[in-house]
Amino acid sequence: MPHPLHTALVVLLPLAGFVLLGLFGKRFGSKAGLVGVLVLALTTIFASMTAGGYFFSNGTVSGVFRPLKDLSFTWLAFSPNIKIEIGTLLDPISAMMIVVVSFVSLMVHLFSLGYMKGEERLHAYYAYLSLFTFSMLGLVLSSNIFQIYMFWELVGVSSYLLIGFYFQKPSAVAAAKKAFIVTRFADLGFLIGILVLSYYAETLDFGTLIQRLTDTQSSYSVGITAGSFMGISALTWGLVLVFAGGAGKSAMFPLHIWLPDAMEGPTPVSALIHAATMVVAGVFLVARLFPLYAFNEVALKVVTMTGLISAMFAAVIACTQTDIKRVLAYSTMSQIGYMMFALGLGAKGEYGLGYTASLFHLFTHAFFKSLLFLGAGAIIHLVHSNDMKDMGGLRKFMPITHISFLVACLAIAGIPPFAGFFSKEEILSTAYHDSFIFYLLLLLTSGLTAFYMFRLYFSIFWRREAHLHGHHGEGTMTMKLPLIVLMLCAVLAGFVPFGHFVSYNGQPLEMHVDLLFSIAPVLIALAGIGLAGWLYKSENDRPHSLATAMGGFYQAAYRKFYIDELYLFVTKKILFNLVGRPAAWIDRHIVNGAMNGLASVTGSISSAIKGLQSGKLQQYILYFFAGIALLTLLLIYRFASMPV
Amino acid sequence: MNLSLLVILPLITTLLVLLARGGGQVKAIALTGATLQLLLALFLLYAFGKERSAGDHSAMLFQANYSWFAPLHIYFHTGVDGISVAMILLTAFVVLAGVLVSWDTSFQTKEFFFLLVFLSAGAYGFFISLDLFTLFFFLEVAVIPKFLLIGIWGSGKKEYSAMKLALMLMAGSALVFTGLAGIYFKAGGSAHSFDMMQLAGGLIPVKVQLFFFPFVFIGFGIFTALFPFHTWVPDGHSSAPTAASMFLAGISMKLGGYGCLRVATFLMPDAAQHYAPWIIALSTIAIIYGAFATMMQTDLKYINAYSSVSHCGFVLLGIGMLTRTSVTGAVMQMVSHGLMTALFFAAIGMLYSRTHTRMVAQLGGLLKIMPFISTIFILAGLCSLGLPGLSGFAAEMTVFAGAWQQPSTAYRFATILACASIVVTAVYILRATGQSVLGPVTDSHYEQLPDAKWNEKLAGILLMAGILAIGLAPFWLQQLVSPGAEQIIQQAVKSVTIK
Numbered sequence A: 001m002p003h004p005l006h007t008a009l010v011v012l013l014p015l016a017g018f019v020l021l022g023l024f025g026k027r028f029g030s031k032a033g034l035v036g037v038l039v040l041a042l043t044t045i046f047a048s049m050t051a052g053g054y055f056f057s058n059g060t061v062s063g064v065f066r067p068l069k070d071l072s073f074t075w076l077a078f079s080p081n082i083k084i085e086i087g088t089l090l091d092p093i094s095a096m097m098i099v100v101v102s103f104v105s106l107m108v109h110l111f112s113l114g115y116m117k118g119e120e121r122l123h124a125y126y127a128y129l130s131l132f133t134f135s136m137l138g139l140v141l142s143s144n145i146f147q148i149y150m151f152w153e154l155v156g157v158s159s160y161l162l163i164g165f166y167f168q169k170p171s172a173v174a175a176a177k178k179a180f181i182v183t184r185f186a187d188l189g190f191l192i193g194i195l196v197l198s199y200y201a202e203t204l205d206f207g208t209l210i211q212r213l214t215d216t217q218s219s220y221s222v223g224i225t226a227g228s229f230m231g232i233s234a235l236t237w238g239l240v241l242v243f244a245g246g247a248g249k250s251a252m253f254p255l256h257i258w259l260p261d262a263m264e265g266p267t268p269v270s271a272l273i274h275a276a277t278m279v280v281a282g283v284f285l286v287a288r289l290f291p292l293y294a295f296n297e298v299a300l301k302v303v304t305m306t307g308l309i310s311a312m313f314a315a316v317i318a319c320t321q322t323d324i325k326r327v328l329a330y331s332t333m334s335q336i337g338y339m340m341f342a343l344g345l346g347a348k349g350e351y352g353l354g355y356t357a358s359l360f361h362l363f364t365h366a367f368f369k370s371l372l373f374l375g376a377g378a379i380i381h382l383v384h385s386n387d388m389k390d391m392g393g394l395r396k397f398m399p400i401t402h403i404s405f406l407v408a409c410l411a412i413a414g415i416p417p418f419a420g421f422f423s424k425e426e427i428l429s430t431a432y433h434d435s436f437i438f439y440l441l442l443l444l445t446s447g448l449t450a451f452y453m454f455r456l457y458f459s460i461f462w463r464r465e466a467h468l469h470g471h472h473g474e475g476t477m478t479m480k481l482p483l484i485v486l487m488l489c490a491v492l493a494g495f496v497p498f499g500h501f502v503s504y505n506g507q508p509l510e511m512h513v514d515l516l517f518s519i520a521p522v523l524i525a526l527a528g529i530g531l532a533g534w535l536y537k538s539e540n541d542r543p544h545s546l547a548t549a550m551g552g553f554y555q556a557a558y559r560k561f562y563i564d565e566l567y568l569f570v571t572k573k574i575l576f577n578l579v580g581r582p583a584a585w586i587d588r589h590i591v592n593g594a595m596n597g598l599a600s601v602t603g604s605i606s607s608a609i610k611g612l613q614s615g616k617l618q619q620y621i622l623y624f625f626a627g628i629a630l631l632t633l634l635l636i637y638r639f640a641s642m643p644v
Numbered sequence B: 001m002n003l004s005l006l007v008i009l010p011l012i013t014t015l016l017v018l019l020a021r022g023g024g025q026v027k028a029i030a031l032t033g034a035t036l037q038l039l040l041a042l043f044l045l046y047a048f049g050k051e052r053s054a055g056d057h058s059a060m061l062f063q064a065n066y067s068w069f070a071p072l073h074i075y076f077h078t079g080v081d082g083i084s085v086a087m088i089l090l091t092a093f094v095v096l097a098g099v100l101v102s103w104d105t106s107f108q109t110k111e112f113f114f115l116l117v118f119l120s121a122g123a124y125g126f127f128i129s130l131d132l133f134t135l136f137f138f139l140e141v142a143v144i145p146k147f148l149l150i151g152i153w154g155s156g157k158k159e160y161s162a163m164k165l166a167l168m169l170m171a172g173s174a175l176v177f178t179g180l181a182g183i184y185f186k187a188g189g190s191a192h193s194f195d196m197m198q199l200a201g202g203l204i205p206v207k208v209q210l211f212f213f214p215f216v217f218i219g220f221g222i223f224t225a226l227f228p229f230h231t232w233v234p235d236g237h238s239s240a241p242t243a244a245s246m247f248l249a250g251i252s253m254k255l256g257g258y259g260c261l262r263v264a265t266f267l268m269p270d271a272a273q274h275y276a277p278w279i280i281a282l283s284t285i286a287i288i289y290g291a292f293a294t295m296m297q298t299d300l301k302y303i304n305a306y307s308s309v310s311h312c313g314f315v316l317l318g319i320g321m322l323t324r325t326s327v328t329g330a331v332m333q334m335v336s337h338g339l340m341t342a343l344f345f346a347a348i349g350m351l352y353s354r355t356h357t358r359m360v361a362q363l364g365g366l367l368k369i370m371p372f373i374s375t376i377f378i379l380a381g382l383c384s385l386g387l388p389g390l391s392g393f394a395a396e397m398t399v400f401a402g403a404w405q406q407p408s409t410a411y412r413f414a415t416i417l418a419c420a421s422i423v424v425t426a427v428y429i430l431r432a433t434g435q436s437v438l439g440p441v442t443d444s445h446y447e448q449l450p451d452a453k454w455n456e457k458l459a460g461i462l463l464m465a466g467i468l469a470i471g472l473a474p475f476w477l478q479q480l481v482s483p484g485a486e487q488i489i490q491q492a493v494k495s496v497t498i499k
Helices: A004-058 A092-115 A122-141 A145-163 A170-201 A206-214 A219-226 A234-249 A258-264 A267-276 A278-288 A297-318 A324-344 A353-383 A399-413 A419-434 A436-461 A477-495 A519-536 A542-550 A552-558 A560-612 A617-640 B005-019 B022-053 B082-101 B109-128 B132-153 B158-186 B206-223 B232-239 B242-267 B269-295 B300-321 B324-355 B371-384 B391-404 B409-436 B444-448 B454-472 B475-498
Strands: A068-077 A083-090 B061-069 B074-080
Touching: A004 A068, A004 A083, A004 A092, A004 A122, A068 B391, A068 B475, A083 A092, A083 A122, A083 A145, A092 A122, A092 A267, A092 A278, A092 A353, A092 A477, A122 A145, A122 A267, A122 A278, A145 A170, A145 A234, A145 A258, A145 A267, A145 A278, A145 B391, A170 A206, A170 A219, A170 A234, A170 A258, A170 B391, A170 B409, A206 A219, A219 A234, A234 A278, A234 A297, A258 A267, A258 A324, A267 A278, A267 A324, A267 A353, A278 A324, A278 A353, A297 A324, A297 A436, A297 A560, A324 A353, A324 A419, A324 A436, A353 A399, A353 A419, A353 A477, A399 A419, A399 A436, A399 A477, A399 A519, A419 A436, A419 A477, A419 A519, A436 A519, A519 A542, A542 A552, A552 A560, A560 B158, A560 B269, B005 B022, B005 B109, B022 B061, B022 B082, B022 B109, B022 B475, B074 B082, B074 B109, B074 B132, B082 B109, B082 B242, B082 B324, B082 B454, B082 B475, B109 B132, B109 B242, B132 B158, B132 B232, B132 B242, B158 B206, B158 B232, B158 B242, B206 B242, B206 B269, B232 B242, B232 B300, B242 B269, B242 B300, B242 B324, B242 B475, B269 B300, B269 B409, B300 B324, B300 B391, B300 B409, B324 B371, B324 B391, B324 B454, B324 B475, B371 B391, B371 B409, B371 B454, B391 B409, B391 B454, B391 B475
Parallel strands: none
Antiparallel strands: A068 A083, B061 B074
16 A cells, blocks of 8 residues: 555655765764665665555556556746656556665665775765665656656766765776766756657656657647657657667667776675666666657667667677676676667567566566676675686685576576576567567577676686685675575566566566577577686686687777777867867967957057147147148048039 | 845944954954845845735835935835845855855955955845946946955956956946946936836837847846856956955856846847847857866866856856746856855865865865865865756756747757756866865875864855755745746747737
């Protein structure tokens, strides 16, 4: 029975935690972490109650889920119709998301107790975590498109604070800045998209917006499809621009460049924001506006292709990286690519299978990917390095991490019966029904996924014995517990009848796993694992000779296809040197020069003519006669030229 | 409520400052005076709200009219609408914060505080005037003290900067005066009038408007950094003492924006329509060009000065777009920018007084050493880049949403460019904060430096409270300002429909 207050509390509790820790955090000292965990535990309870109530009691009307809107008050009115109303919107996707977000956040809070132990600014860390959780929960519960934009920006800034937590490290500050600016750039698209859509729909409310623009009879819908710019309809512009914002946050190609760098933050932070929550905000945004996207072929195509390219592109890069967090970062990008791809095909087929498959993958991915990041955190905690070259044979030192990491790898590789198998299966099935080429490409990407994940796994846990000096065991109980809990989720999440809860039209969708169909993906995944084992399970020179054999392609992938360099060229060379520097120079030398010039011209004129006022009578008489002479000449000239 | 109190209170304070003995007394009097100003301004807000909710919807509330110089029809005519109330509140906040951060002034203390408080009298007088001559008189009252504040208490090439600022602002005043004289002699036939409420409503013939509007608008525009007349801003700010910088950016630049709105647009609506494309073009240039120029600055004060050029561009853009929402946004942006930039300058001043440098490259890692100062510095930065929850976001979004209501493609293009500037803002703000308060400590001498003192903390908290009051709950400011904006816009919109 979700009382409106429960829903609001889900958002307000972390906010209270942030204020408490932000203002008085120092007084808590090392207890700050416990305060954070306590607040999040409460939040998770309220979120589960809210979602449970929605799914099992009051969410449905005769078997169909309907959105529940609550608590709407006008925060800022731009015009009588267009106003930012703060409220909560519960529907299947937001109910699912609040559980995922608060649960993963709780696990991360718990894990951080051990991971961040002894950190001087622990209260600040937990305050930022609470701020982030608040923003993310606010984002998914937003009932108004401008409200979601506000929380979107708050998510951005809290991620800035978290990535840059080690603020004395210049690389961390640079990474935080990069993440913020790249996503800010994408958000510009989002903002303009909102302006375009709201101008025609004359509302910012999600429900009304969708209803008005999808009703082809209404004047709103007619207006937005008639209005066009550069031959493209206003609706397409609006949706593609909004998607640009989503692509930025979800690190889709070509706006992905911030994600690998963002690994500078503390590792549990990556488990939270770069695995389960912030990076899937883009998927969530498209899903939130899905009825509108479903209405527009072009926008959907953009979503599909962006997803497909990102999935493949990132998987190739992930095969070459040696920093374990960066491998995970590219893997995240690739998996979100899968989600976007499926979402783009979500309107096709009779059931909208792609829509459910996409969100199902979001759901399962949240568990196994945050597990992978937390596992990586435990490993880094032990080895004090991010590089897989410094690792090997760790299975003996950290059995729990080893097993949970293995489970997560199997899950992401799509091996039954782990969670990823089920959701990926649905995505592949969606692709298969749309185009055989898409299917083949994604199948190939699945193989790559299995390969790079097990390359990671074997390099960390097998290969050879790493030399660890005075290691301190696997970490505290608070670090092991989240690993175990998430491992259980990674095993079991696939068995959730997801289609019963989340579907395109609110009606239960039965998803089957076709045994015959799943043979190919499983085989190719096993092949990927086998290849990784052959190359990395024991020390040998096969990986090196393979890399050499691939030559330029390997180098290009290792250098991330030079996208960073391209951006650097555009920003440093063009924006800084060709726009910024000239603007500053012109201002100081030309505009300012002109103003100063005006002053000095005035000054020199005055000093030039001040001699006239000399006070000498003889001079005045001279001027007097000169004047008379001049006037006489003028008169003569004038009369002479007159017709007589 | 008697609005003249707003002018009388600072004047009494200045008198008492003159009579005081010793720096301690001077400061105590100035602080008491500034606190009373703030209380008075808050009371005005309360009284205004009460009057409005009681159903008084007349254009100007609390009007009073005294004959000042009858032969020339000059009156001391005062009255406020929501816009003026918002500006008065802003002034009160900035003045109190300015007095607080100047607590350590030791050179010519009496004169310093005298000028500071005197300046505020000018600003209040300006915002309550409904008579053009009185308004102009107070504008001048607010200019002269700045020349002295920079010239005497400033730093760097202060004489040059003080002179430049005074000359450019004087040129602005001269243009304004020409325009006002034109209105006086040319409006409404024989009955010469300076009274704004009489002149409003299309009394001024269109031809006269078209001729004199540029004088008034550019004149006031110089105050609010209208491109290309903004060049006094960087020099003026960089040489000014902290409190003067705060006043300059927080109050003086707002005198210009208010003048553009209240005098130019309100009285000459046809001309405002006619010149709107020019205003939009110039303000868009200021926004983008100011932002890019900021990106290249290395001195914190120059960074904030150039970013003020960019941010004040939003004010002019909002005015130029001539919709109710955009004008509301312009006023909100004035208030927001006033608070934010005052906080920024206060934080920069605090950093400078400790580290003796304002160069970004020489600073670093201060968050650990001076957590309070660094935090307000970062918060001012986040407000500047438009973080929801702080005032900048609400104000800028209102301007954008209002501007978008103009369906012309060219105006849309200008709006998109203005929106794009928020990305550049993020670049320069994160550069500045990333290098100066984050990162490694660059100079081991910094390790021993103290954090903010009580007066500095108070100033920071005060301004932060203002920023949060708007950022978390912008509806009150929007509701306060919007009817006033409506009234100004009505004239301009009417003039279109008649044509």
